Amino acid sequence: MSPRSFRLVALGFGFAFLYGPILWIVVFSFNEGRLVTLWSGFSTRWYAELLRNRRLVDAAGLSLTIAAVSASLATALGALAGFALARLGRFSGRGLLAGALGAVLTLPEVILGLALLLAFVSLDSWLGWPGRGARTIVAAHATLGMAYVALVVRARLADFDRSLEEAALDLGAAPLQVFMTVTLPLILPALGGGWLIAFMLSLDDVVLASFVSGPGATTLPMIVFSSARLGLNPQINALATIMVGIGALAVLAGVWLVHRMERGR
Amino acid sequence: MKLGALSVEGITKRFGTTVVLDDLSLSIAAGGFFALLGASGSGKTTLLRLLAGFESPDAGRMLLDGADLAGVPPYERPVNLVFQSYALFPHMTVAANIGFGLRREGMAGEELRRRVGEMLALVRLDGLAERKPREISGGQAQRVALARALAKRPKLLLLDEPMAALDRGLREHTRGELKRLHRELGTTFVLVTHDQEEALALADRVALLDAGRLAQAGSPEDLYERPASLAVARFIGQLNLMEGRVVGAGDALTIEVPRLGAVRARPVASFPAVGAAVAIGLRPEKIDFGAGDNAHPAMVAEVTYLGGQSVYRLRLAEGVEIRASRPNRDGPAARAGERVTISWPSAAVLVFPT
Amino acid sequence: MNRMMRRLLVALPAAWLVLFFGLPFALILQVSLSRAVIGQPPFTPLFAGGAFQGGLGNFALLLEDDLYLEAILASLGLAAGATGACILLGYPMAWAIAGAPRRWRAPLLALVALPFVTSFLIRVYAWIGLLRPTGSLSVLLQSLGLIDGPLALMPGTFAVAIGMTYTYLPFMVLPIYASLEKIDPTLASAAADLGARPGRIFWSVTLPLSAPGVLAGSLFVFVPAVGEFVVPELLGGPGTPMIGKVIWQEFFNNRDWPLAAALAVVLLVLLAGPIALAQRSQAPTARGLG
Incomplete structure (x- = not known):
């Protein structure tokens, strides 16, 4: 086999593996029958049923709120941490900060979830706060998200020429002005990307949420997970298709925005 | 009276245990074109960073027109630097880059536009105002960096290996441009370079640094014809x-x-x-x-x-x-x-x- | 930047991590030494009446019951298998992308990373529909006449391995690509000039130089795969007791928080080495993703 055709086979097989299951979900979300695996005709009935499912719609609303709040928190905290690691040189506790962020990134979710729950329970018994529910899910997701944001921001800062900041100082900008006029605009794409990653992580997480949530707060992934445990459900296919569609739109919008920013300025 | 007379007195700078500048003294006349020449590791770049205010000396002082620079942060020094990498802000247009320092002084509106236009004309880049740094050539980027630093009318212009990133043909031309700018503006220019030919061709006075010490300072002819030491004679020519x-x-x-x-x-x-x-x-x-x-x-x-x-x-x-x-x-x-x-x-x- | 601002910059994220990372792990250690009781919280305090009440009872229990050791071994084995499968599948992909014309590389990489945009849960869910005996894969193969009866891939260990390979594949492709892309193409030309055939060039030049990428990718797949919960829960069924699943069951079904904590401590100790290694290779990958 020539290298060229080997390349094509490797990519073809790999992408078929990556995208086949997603395609399957989309196709069978339009299946008429209740049996998800056997095609019996085109229909959009599962979409209609999905929208009438109050529990799902409520959970989706809660999940989006939690994702937006936790992603914003994660971006603020992660940006500070990433900036500190990339720009402050040596400070006491630097290794600890970097190590903790790295550990959050790599630890199995089950451990992180269990550990966070124990902390929330203890805090609650000492201070009568924070209880268990949406608030604790936000805190858990913000912790996970900040590690990703810090990683992205740190990499971005490490990549760009330090002399840009020195040039701004040299031209009369005080440190805060340097940050606002040079550093911030240059890491803005990283912050946006970091926010998006944190948002997606939150929207997707079932393990942390299951551990730290209380009786009042059920997120969308928790519902999807418990229904998937019971087996296939055409409503889940419809929901998944909508999420795939939103994800694809978000990516397209992002690509278009980046393109436009690069062209326009 | 011309401004921009610099006096460096007994400057010592250490990084950890390495002594990068060792009790260095120099004086640079107002309005001169001064070259700091040396091999890499000679301390010339450190001296430049001390003058710009990015580092502070461990001993000694630097006086600009008699005023001590100690404790003056880089953003308050009447000193501007042309970076070796040019350090043009990639998210701003050429005009915004040149106007950056002026806006920090509170200049705005018509006055700002006029001044930026003057600077563009000075470096012969009219018409490129709205380009982004990545849309211009290396030679043009270098001139933008020059215009940006000169826009603030510094007493002292520092040039860090300004030709390093240019190809040979462009260097000859850029030398001529630098000489013209120096003549027209009368600002004190301090050039840092490892290229002896560049130093001899551009500067009216050259200081050769060797391992953090001053090997010799004088006119290009002094250094070539009357080297003070074997080291100087070997380094030049x-x-x-x-x-x-x-x-x-x-x-x-x-x-x-x-x-x-x-x-x-x-x-x-x-x-x-x-x-x-x-x-x-x-x-x-x-x-x-x-x-x-x-x-x-x-x-x-x-x-x-x-x-x-x-x-x-x-x-x-x-x-x-x-x-x-x-x-x-x-x-x-x-x-x-x-x-x-x-x-x-x-x-x-x-x-x-x- | 002045001292006050620097302090503040570090203090905020540090305080957050102390509260939501340091404290939790101190507590896991504490709870793993206590005993389960019925109540809220469902474990005994470590100090009562001024005396230390903790003990290693939970860890002794883990050693007594074969279930736990089996779960740990099964997790390590499955994670290793998924890592191997990711290398076999991901290396050729990364190699193909690195060798593609320059303008194709970014879109192809984006296609590798794109599945991350869709929910992880949903992607695992899709495999239920594909793999179970009445699933689409089985139906398809039967109608093509390739197999006689239904294909019973799920639930089971094989399905879990497929699911983990599937979800973690991009983690493997991206770092390998990053290391392949850094290799100076003139090295291959130099090897060819010195008489090496394409196969020899690959074994003697390309593969050794991309080894750091393979190692990084393997760690990014292996570490989370060992503790994976969702994939074995949805695709594995009762026959595959992976450690992540066992922790979950001890916690939610048996309400034995101390035992779950002890298991988590064991898992942490097992993964400490690989996690430390993974941290060192993180920065270049982040750049590859950006």
Whole structure:
């Protein structure tokens, strides 16, 4: 086999593996029958049923709120941490900060979830706060998200020429002005990307949420997970298709925005 | 009175245990074009960063027009820097880059636009105002960096290896531009470079730094013709080196070089005593083909043709070889294998104690 | 930047991590030493009446019951298998992308990373529909006449391995691509000039130089795969007791928080080495993703 055709086979097989299951979900979300695996005709009935499912719609609303709040928190905290690691040189506790962020990134979710729950329970018994529910899910997701944001921001800062900041100082900008006029605009794409990653992580997480949530707060992934445990459900296919569609739109919008920013300025 | 007189007094800078600048003193005249020349690691870039305010000295002080720069942050110094990488802000247009420092001074509106326009005209980049840095060439980027630094009318303009990223043809042109800007603006220029040709061509005074110390400061001609030490002579220009011993002193210095014989040199101020071991240096272009003072028979071992000039490898005696260079006005002066007589004036012999 | 601002910059994220990372792990250690009781919280305090009440009872229990050791071994084995499968599948992909014309590389990389945009949960869910005996894969193969009866891939260990390979594949492709892309193409030309055939060039030049990428990718797949919960829960069924699943069951079904904490401590100790290694290779990958 020539290298060229080997390349094509490797990519073809790999992408078929990556995208086949997603395609399957989309196709069978339009299946008429209740049996998800056997095609019996085109229909959009599962979409209609999905929208009438109050529990799902409520959970989706809660999940989006939690994702937006936790992603914003994660971006603020992660940006500070990433900036500190990339720009402050040596400070006491630097290794600890970097190590903790790295550990959050790599630890199995089950451990992180269990550990966070124990902390929330203890805090609650000492201070009568924070209880268990949406608030604790936000805190858990913000912790996970900040590690990703810090990683992205740190990499971005490490990549760009330090002399840009020195040039701004040299031209009369005080440190805060340097940050606002040079550093911030240059890491803005990283912050946006970091926010998006944190948002997606939150929207997707079932393990942390299951551990730290209380009786009042059920997120969308928790519902999807418990229904998937019971087996296939055409409503889940419809929901998944909508999420795939939103994800694809978000990516397209992002690509278009980046393109436009690069062209326009 | 011109502004921008700089006085560096006893500056020492350490990074950890490494002494990068060691009790360095310099003075730079207002309105001059000054070059800091040195190999990498000589401390020239550190001195530049001290002047810009990015580092602070461990000892000594720097005075600009009599005012101590100690404790003045970079954003309050009347000093601007052209970075080696240019450091143009990639998210701003050329005009916004040039106007950046002016806006920090509170300039805005029509005044800002006019001043940015003037600067663009000064560096001959009219028409590129709305481009982004990645849409212009390297030579243009360099001129934007210059305009950006000059826009604030600094007392002192620092240039960090400004030609390093330019190709050869562009360098010649840029040198001319820098000289023109210096003439037109009268600002004190301080150039940091490792390229001796650049320093000699541009500056009216050159300081050679060696391992954090000042090796010599003076006019380009001083450094080339009257180097203060063997190190300076070796760093700048080509040099034939021989070792010998002083055998006679008086109106002329006579030095006995093993296997070659006596070499006569002009007496020097720090007169080596008879019997002292010395190194003698001879620039290749000072050697004449034909009889004269210090005449020696030689065999032409190799001729390298370089267009405008040729370089000759000459064997004077067993194990004694020197290089001579002559302009090719009427073709090469000798061919390989030819036996010739060469000579050099005693005034051309550089004598250093060893 | 002045001292006050620097302090503040570090203090905020540090305080957050102390509260939501440091404290939780101190507590896991504490709870793993206590005993389960019925109540809220469902474990005994470590100090009562001024005396230390903790003990290693939970860890002794883990050693007594074969279930736990089996779960740990099964997790390590499955994670290693998924890592191997990711290398086999991901290396050729990364190699193909690195060798593609320059303008194709960014879009192809984006296609590798794109599945991350869709929910992880949903992607695992899709495999239920594909792999179970009445699933689409089985139906398809039967209608093509390739197999006679239904294909029973799920639930089971094989399905879990497929699911983990599937979800973690991009983690493997991206770092390998990053290391392949850094290799100076003139090295391959130099090897060819010196008489090496394409196969020899690959073994002697390309593969050794991309080894750091393979190692990084392997760690990014292996570490989370060992503790994976969702994939074995949805695709594995009762026959595959992976450690992540066992922790979950001890916690939610048996309400034995101390035992779950002890298991988590064991898992942490097992993964400490690989996690430390993974941290060192993180920065270049982040750049590859950006």
